[in-house]
Amino acid sequence: MHIAVLPGDGIGPEVTAQAVKALRALAANGPQFEFTQALVGDAAYDAGGDPLPEETARLAERADAVLFGAAGTYDSDLRPAEARGGHALLRLRKRMDLFANYRPVFAFPELLGASTLKREALEGVDLVVLRELTGDIYFGQPRGISVVDGERVGINTMRYTESEVRRVAHAGFRAARLRRRKLCSVDKANVLETSQLWRAVVTEVAADYPDVELTHQYVDAAAMLLVRKPRDFDVIVTGNIFGDILSDAAAMLTGSIGMLPSASLNAEGRGLYEPVHGSAPDIAGKDIANPLASILSAAMMLRLSLGQGGMADRMETAVRHVLAEGLRTADIMEDGATLVGTEAMGDAVAREL
Amino acid sequence: MHIAVLPGDGIGPEVTAQAVKALRALAANGPQFEFTQALVGDAAYDAGGDPLPEETARLAERADAVLFGAAGTYDSDLRPAEARGGHALLRLRKRMDLFANYRPVFAFPELLGASTLKREALEGVDLVVLRELTGDIYFGQPRGISVVDGERVGINTMRYTESEVRRVAHAGFRAARLRRRKLCSVDKANVLETSQLWRAVVTEVAADYPDVELTHQYVDAAAMLLVRKPRDFDVIVTGNIFGDILSDAAAMLTGSIGMLPSASLNAEGRGLYEPVHGSAPDIAGKDIANPLASILSAAMMLRLSLGQGGMADRMETAVRHVLAEGLRTADIMEDGATLVGTEAMGDAVAREL
Numbered sequence: 213m214h215i216a217v218l219p220g221d222g223i224g225p226e227v228t229a230q231a232v233k234a235l236r237a238l239a240a241n242g243p244q245f246e247f248t249q250a251l252v253g254d255a256a257y258d259a260g261g262d263p264l265p266e267e268t269a270r271l272a273e274r275a276d277a278v279l280f281g282a283a284g285t286y287d288s289d290l291r292p293a294e295a296r297g298g299h300a301l302l303r304l305r306k307r308m309d310l311f312a313n314y315r316p317v318f319a320f321p322e323l324l325g326a327s328t329l330k331r332e333a334l335e336g337v338d339l340v341v342l343r344e345l346t347g348d349i350y351f352g353q354p355r356g357i358s359v360v361d362g363e364r365v366g367i368n369t370m371r372y373t374e375s376e377v378r379r380v381a382h383a384g385f386r387a388a389r390l391r392r393r394k395l396c397s398v399d400k401a402n403v404l405e406t407s408q409l410w411r412a413v414v415t416e417v418a419a420d421y422p423d424v425e426l427t428h429q430y431v432d433a434a435a436m437l438l439v440r441k442p443r444d445f446d447v448i449v450t451g452n453i454f455g456d457i458l459s460d461a462a463a464m465l466t467g468s469i470g471m472l473p474s475a476s477l478n479a480e481g482r483g484l485y486e487p488v489h490g491s492a493p494d495i496a497g498k499d500i501a502n503p504l505a506s507i508l509s510a511a512m513m514l515r516l517s518l519g520q521g522g523m524a525d526r527m528e529t530a531v532r533h534v535l536a537e538g539l540r541t542a543d544i545m546e547d548g549a550t551l552v553g554t555e556a557m558g559d560a561v562a563r564e565l
Numbered sequence: 566m567h568i569a570v571l572p573g574d575g576i577g578p579e580v581t582a583q584a585v586k587a588l589r590a591l592a593a594n595g596p597q598f599e600f601t602q603a604l605v606g607d608a609a610y611d612a613g614g615d616p617l618p619e620e621t622a623r624l625a626e627r628a629d630a631v632l633f634g635a636a637g638t639y640d641s642d643l644r645p646a647e648a649r650g651g652h653a654l655l656r657l658r659k660r661m662d663l664f665a666n667y668r669p670v671f672a673f674p675e676l677l678g679a680s681t682l683k684r685e686a687l688e689g690v691d692l693v694v695l696r697e698l699t700g701d702i703y704f705g706q707p708r709g710i711s712v713v714d715g716e717r718v719g720i721n722t723m724r725y726t727e728s729e730v731r732r733v734a735h736a737g738f739r740a741a742r743l744r745r746r747k748l749c750s751v752d753k754a755n756v757l758e759t760s761q762l763w764r765a766v767v768t769e770v771a772a773d774y775p776d777v778e779l780t781h782q783y784v785d786a787a788a789m790l791l792v793r794k795p796r797d798f799d800v801i802v803t804g805n806i807f808g809d810i811l812s813d814a815a816a817m818l819t820g821s822i823g824m825l826p827s828a829s830l831n832a833e834g835r836g837l838y839e840p841v842h843g844s845a846p847d848i849a850g851k852d853i854a855n856p857l858a859s860i861l862s863a864a865m866m867l868r869l870s871l872g873q874g875g876m877a878d879r880m881e882t883a884v885r886h887v888l889a890e891g892l893r894t895a896d897i898m899e900d901g902a903t904l905v906g907t908e909a910m911g912d913a914v915a916r917e918l
């Protein structure tokens with residue numbers, strides 16, 4: 213099995229290295245993995261003037277799965293969009309047609325203390341945000357800044373086609389079937405026509421899944437409910453920009469954003485796996501970042517793209533064990549636990565495997 | 566002083582009635598208020614086929630200030646946009662050019678228990694979301710659903726002009742000056758050109774306010790920070806759609822969304838005042854809604870549009886007193902407090918005045 217490893221920027225390289233270490237430990241007595249590493253993001257831009265070199269994109273397309281670190285650092289945001297690290301991610305998503313972005317959010321029983329939410333609000337939270345990832349205002353045309361009547365005007369276009377909504381709606385219903393059979397579709401249909409189409413199509417698709425309970429929420433109400441009653445959600449399906457905001461808010465609820473993995477899949481089940489947390493340049497290179505989100509992303513990769521559910525289970529169990537032993541990186545540290553660095557946490561997981 | 570009273574739908578009429586009661590109690594020994602009531606939202610649609618009758622709009626424009634309840638109920642969302650209650654609010658905002666929507670979010674010391682957030686995360690939270698209210702994807706053209714290549718396509722346009730951003734940026738800096746002098750501008754400049762213009766203009770305006778500290782956050786990061794460190798925010802300035810989502814999330818953090826007022830002002834300081842909570846049709850007509858957000862909206866009206874800061878202070882003090890006495894509506898009820906209905910809560914505030 214061929215895995216493209218794109219560590220990227222900030223803490224990307226150090227956390228991804230721990231995930232590779234864990235995969236190697238698993239492989240010691242199982243199927244072999246072949247890893248090919250390539251540059252992406254600012255690292256690639258600095259090396260050759262393009263955050264997504266053609267060679268990297270080809271590698272990602274050819275591989276059985278992509279293990280991604282993080283792309284872009286805040287510094288690079290002064291450059292034009294095409295030159296920015298984060299832009300590489302958008303291009304790769306589009307090029308590989310990774311329309312279905314799954315972000316599971318769960319409260320680790322061991323980590324309830326790390327959240328700003330009360331224990332009783334958090335206990336039992338187990339939801340997935342399914343974010344459409346290749347459409348919406350991220351990619352809609354026309355876009356840009358121009359001068360109209362003597363002043364600058366900025367324009368972006370929110371746009372969804374029926375078929376774009378339909379395929380992600382199907383993905384949402386299928387995900388709900390594997391869980392508690394509740395799907396909440398989030399839009400802003402009281403204001404936006406794009407959302408009215410979204411709601412209409414999701415409602416049509418629901419006819420194929422009579423066993424799944426479908427509800428609709430406006431995005432502002434959904435943001436409130438996530439804070440108020442996060443336990444009530446099972447699968448949330450929503451567009452690209454609303455999903456960007458809601459999935460980050462939901463991730464932070466648990467207090468363990470350093471623990472949360474994500475998967476971005478295309479219609480063939482090929483995918484890109486990355487931690488939710490991003491490049492965090494302020495803590496990069498200090499051996500303090502939490503590698504568990506990257507390791508859990510590798511577990512999702514094993515399950516969803518490589519057909520290795522058993523290995524995925526073992527990897528997730530190993531993570532639970534090191535937490536139960538009391539090992540903690542700085543972001544989830546609490547009284548009585550043992551503080552460890554990025555490398556030591558990775559070693560501990562590899563040892564378990 | 567002439568106040569247009571637009572109670573609207575759902576719990577709008579019952580909570581607005583308590584605010585009017587409080588204003589009358591204040592007026593007993595002070596300046597006189599003249600109240601003119603008119604239909605808006607579903608109530609107006611049901612009566613005459615238009616959620617914002619011309620007569621209502623004219624009254625709102627003529628009055629010194631508008632006290633608004635809530636417009637639109639979930640039921641009406643099956644009708645075309647123009648027929649919906651909520652649409653009346655959008656039209657009124659646009660027509661009166663109410664571009665600056667202030668949503669103060671504060672944790673009442675007496676109500677910390679009602680939040681899903683831990684006391685230590687919540688204590689001292691005191692921020693204002695300043696949401697631009699007359700531009701963005703809410704109003705941008707083109708918009709609509711059409712058929713392209715044999716399938717339906719939904720389109721909306723995010724659009725900001727330089728002057729639209731400039732005036733709300735000035736409002737943000739001025740608001741920060743009256744507070745802790747920190748302004749956080751929220752956008753999605755790593756993806757959207759509209760946000761790049763937003764960020765550029767806010768940065769230009771900052772030159773006029775060297776005494777205010779300006780920071781920028783992406784909307785996804787801002788959603789996380791609101792959950793993680795809400796105390797760090799002073800004034801947040803953002804566009805219409807991001808403000809819609811973030812202000813609701815922020816309001817829910819405090820656990821007392823039934824307590825939070827809002828003001829929507831135009832360049833002349835004329836404004837519309839409404840509770841943040843909306844029409845809540847599920848609890849309408851049961852005398853259980855919390856009228857304090859409407860009463861506190863009336864206090865904002867006294868201060869910001871009617872030049873009656875002293876009366877506003879008295880009204881806010883009265884609210885704190887009834888809370889200190891232990892009176893609670895159902896939404897903020899806790900052990901040891903006294904449960905009261907909408908009407909009784911309004912009476913208690915009026916008595917204090």
Ligand SMILES: CC(C)[C@H](C(=O)O)[C@@H](O)C(=O)O
Nearest residue numbers: 284298299302456755756785
């Ligand atoms: C880096 C940025 C372009 C990206 C996005 O907005 O999609 C990030 O926030 C994410 O959620 O993966």
Ligand SMILES: CC(C)[C@H](C(=O)O)[C@@H](O)C(=O)O
Nearest residue numbers: 402403432637651652655809
């Ligand atoms: C009712 C709706 C149109 C409105 C909005 O989206 O602006 C509401 O959510 C609000 O925040 O005032």
